[in-house]
Amino acid sequence: VSAGRQLLYQDIDEPGLNTLGVYERRGGYEMLRKALKMDPQAVLEEMLASNVRGRGGAGFAMGKKMSFIPRGAMDKYLVCNADESEPGTFKDRELMQKNPHQLIEGIIIGAYAIGANKSFIFIRGEYAHQADVLDAAVAEARKAGFIGERILGSDHTLDLVVHRGAGAYICGEETALLDALEGKRGNPRLKPPFPAIQGLYKGPTLINNVETLMNVPIVLEMGGAKYAEIGTQTSTGTKVVSVSGNVQRPGNYEIELGVPSRELIFDLAGGPPEGRTVKAWFPGGSSAPVLTGSDEHLDLPYDFDTLAKAGSMLGSGAIIVVDDSVSIVDVALKTAKFYRHESCGKCTPCREGTNWTVKMLERVQSGEATPMDLDITASVCEQIIGNCLCVLGDAMAMPVGSMIKHFRAEFEAHIDAARERSGLGMAIPQVNRGRNAGPGPMRAPAGIDPTAAVA
Amino acid sequence: MAIDPSQVRRFAHGSRVPGWDEAVDLTKDPAVVPDPATTPVPEGIRREIEAAMALYPDVRSAALPALKVVQREHGWCSPTAIEQAACVMRLTPAYLTAVATFYDMFDTVPVGEHQVYVCTNISCSLRGADELYAAMLSAAGDDPRFNVRSFECLGACDIAPMASVDGEYLGPLTADDCRTIVDDVLEGRPVLEAKQLKRRPKAETYWKDAP
Numbered sequence: 041v042s043a044g045r046q047l048l049y050q051d052i053d054e055p056g057l058n059t060l061g062v063y064e065r066r067g068g069y070e071m072l073r074k075a076l077k078m079d080p081q082a083v084l085e086e087m088l089a090s091n092v093r094g095r096g097g098a099g100f101a102m103g104k105k106m107s108f109i110p111r112g113a114m115d116k117y118l119v120c121n122a123d124e125s126e127p128g129t130f131k132d133r134e135l136m137q138k139n140p141h142q143l144i145e146g147i148i149i150g151a152y153a154i155g156a157n158k159s160f161i162f163i164r165g166e167y168a169h170q171a172d173v174l175d176a177a178v179a180e181a182r183k184a185g186f187i188g189e190r191i192l193g194s195d196h197t198l199d200l201v202v203h204r205g206a207g208a209y210i211c212g213e214e215t216a217l218l219d220a221l222e223g224k225r226g227n228p229r230l231k232p233p234f235p236a237i238q239g240l241y242k243g244p245t246l247i248n249n250v251e252t253l254m255n256v257p258i259v260l261e262m263g264g265a266k267y268a269e270i271g272t273q274t275s276t277g278t279k280v281v282s283v284s285g286n287v288q289r290p291g292n293y294e295i296e297l298g299v300p301s302r303e304l305i306f307d308l309a310g311g312p313p314e315g316r317t318v319k320a321w322f323p324g325g326s327s328a329p330v331l332t333g334s335d336e337h338l339d340l341p342y343d344f345d346t347l348a349k350a351g352s353m354l355g356s357g358a359i360i361v362v363d364d365s366v367s368i369v370d371v372a373l374k375t376a377k378f379y380r381h382e383s384c385g386k387c388t389p390c391r392e393g394t395n396w397t398v399k400m401l402e403r404v405q406s407g408e409a410t411p412m413d414l415d416i417t418a419s420v421c422e423q424i425i426g427n428c429l430c431v432l433g434d435a436m437a438m439p440v441g442s443m444i445k446h447f448r449a450e451f452e453a454h455i456d457a458a459r460e461r462s463g464l465g466m467a468i469p470q471v472n473r474g475r476n477a478g479p480g481p482m483r484a485p486a487g488i489d490p491t492a493a494v495a
Numbered sequence: 496m497a498i499d500p501s502q503v504r505r506f507a508h509g510s511r512v513p514g515w516d517e518a519v520d521l522t523k524d525p526a527v528v529p530d531p532a533t534t535p536v537p538e539g540i541r542r543e544i545e546a547a548m549a550l551y552p553d554v555r556s557a558a559l560p561a562l563k564v565v566q567r568e569h570g571w572c573s574p575t576a577i578e579q580a581a582c583v584m585r586l587t588p589a590y591l592t593a594v595a596t597f598y599d600m601f602d603t604v605p606v607g608e609h610q611v612y613v614c615t616n617i618s619c620s621l622r623g624a625d626e627l628y629a630a631m632l633s634a635a636g637d638d639p640r641f642n643v644r645s646f647e648c649l650g651a652c653d654i655a656p657m658a659s660v661d662g663e664y665l666g667p668l669t670a671d672d673c674r675t676i677v678d679d680v681l682e683g684r685p686v687l688e689a690k691q692l693k694r695r696p697k698a699e700t701y702w703k704d705a706p
Binding site for chain 2: 049052053115124125126127128129130132133134137138158164165166167168169201203204205206207208209220221222223224225226241282284285286289290291292293308310322326358360362366370371374375378381382384
């Protein structure tokens with residue numbers, strides 16, 4: 041089963057594709073030769089015409105981002121974001137490992153279009169094997185004259201460095217990535233100025249995801265207008281989707297944007313194990329608000345705008361399926377704990393909000409919570425969104441908030457059951473002890489002896 | 496239902512929060528950039544860090560590569576290791592310590608030489624990662640040669656539940672595999688070759704041929 045055209049995955053397992061010889065035999069670096077004969081502006085026009093949107097999470101049109109980079113001679117940079125840490129996402133890992141030269145070609149063409157002379161691949165430290173593959177590929181490309189001074193006799197000069205991260209989710213955020221690349225703690229920066237104006241080493245910087253850059257040679261080969269015919273009107277091209285969680289055939293599948301989500305989850309990934317049903321699914325990594333297993337949600341076309349309209353997002357293109365055997369409380373807690381661990385601590389709403397959300401969800405799990413805690417959790421989530429330098433806090437608040445919204449009944453049932461188990465009886469409405477009452481034992485209504493209940 | 500103080504979990508220094516046991520010596524001057532004359536740096540380390548510094552327009556960018564080098568050589572980012580990196584890069588040890596404490600892959604306490612990261616994020620835990628982590632802990636958790644820890648998403652949910660053993664991605668793992676992994680690592684063999692991620696074809700092919 042295959043959902044539409046494949047541009048990146050068709051022959052990705054061809055033996056030796058990670059070496060220059062095989063890649064060139066398959067027509068590799070031809071598009072670089074073509075691009076170097078074109079005007080940089082013409083290359084940019086093709087990217088604009090293709091309307092290819094960023095594959096890393098935000099879905100911002102690549103051509104538009106490139107057009108923000110100032111013209112003229114100055115130190116400009118191109119950074120490939122290969123930090124891929126979004127839970128559920130593993131497409132860049134396979135792409136880089138199996139076809140590193142296409143990424144390098146995309147970077148060189150992209151750098152030519154914006155006039156950058158220095159480029160970096162920021163790869164997460166855990167991808168040790170993939171980083172070695174990239175290092176070897178860069179060395180091959182340098183030897184063949186694709187990287188270095190006056191590439192293939194043109195005026196374009198480019199250096200490419202593979203920079204390994206050291207394990208921090210936040211470094212996938214573009215400004216935090218720049219800080220990490222500058223050798224600092226990976227804290228996000230205040231925007232504006234956006235990296236296109238003032239990024240790495242205070243120079244204009246284009247930052248793009250691995251998959252986006254790998255599409256650049258394809259766009260040039262097909263022509264931007266032709267590429268735009270694939271997919272839907274506003275979500276053009278193909279997308280590699282990582283499907284994981286409770287499915288029978290987890291893995292990366294390339295689809296044409298706009299195929300029904302059901303086809304992805306059931307036909308390609310095999311759906312949940314025998315006898316189980318889809319309870320919830322993250323359409324775009326763990327930062328995306330969850331959707332339910334209802335027909336209404338499963339039939340949604342998988343593209344940027346439809347998912348946004350449905351109250352979620354395509355994000356990095358990672359579907360995590362949760363089946364009906366799993367407690368949604370556990371999923372919410374796991375999600376919140378991840379963001380608590382990865383919050384860099386720079387902005388208060390995120391640093392504190394993620395921590396308190398975890399604490400409240402732990403109360404829900406252990407049976408100390410009341411339904412009122414769900415409202416408080418939802419309100420904490422609301423207050424994180426939009427109040428930080430980056431979207432890490434939002435990325436916790438949105439899925440947790442959506443889980444409480446879609447599965448409130450299950451949360452409440454879980455609270456009741458856990459209270460029953462812990463001997464506290466059915467949910468007791470929490471008495472508001474006032475703002476300054478401080479932590480203390482919960483007051484039980486008259487007639488109930490709480491100490492007796494505990495013993 | 497008053498809180499029983501004996502039930503409150505505390506760290507050895509008596510506080511419920513970590514990190515307060517290392518009192519700052521206020522009488523001491525802050526550490527300055529180490530003097531090359533009095534800070535011996537092994538030649539190999541110096542050469543590698545200087546090579547990394549040469550790659551970037553700003554030498555500070557080599558902070559992560561430099562810390563990786565000294566961590567590899569010293570086993571962890573010890574004060575001596577950080578001092579050596581600071582000496583070569585002409586930075587204060589405090590700056591590099593701040594960087595090292597930010598990233599998960601830098602160890603600022605001594606750890607075992609073999610890194611075993613078990614992914615316990617959502618996708619993996621939906622497929623039994625928590626049980627796998629428990630099994631891994633009982634197989635190697637007490638062995639001082641191993642550094643077994645749970646890790647956030649390692650980006651290999653297609654082989655969930657999985658673990659990264661000295662950088663080698665392995666999965667899908669069962670509790671029985673943990674013993675094999677430990678034996679393979681200790682005897683210097685390639686770890687669990689049949690389950691190495693780098694040998695796996697793309698999903699469509701893999702599942703077509705799968706049993």
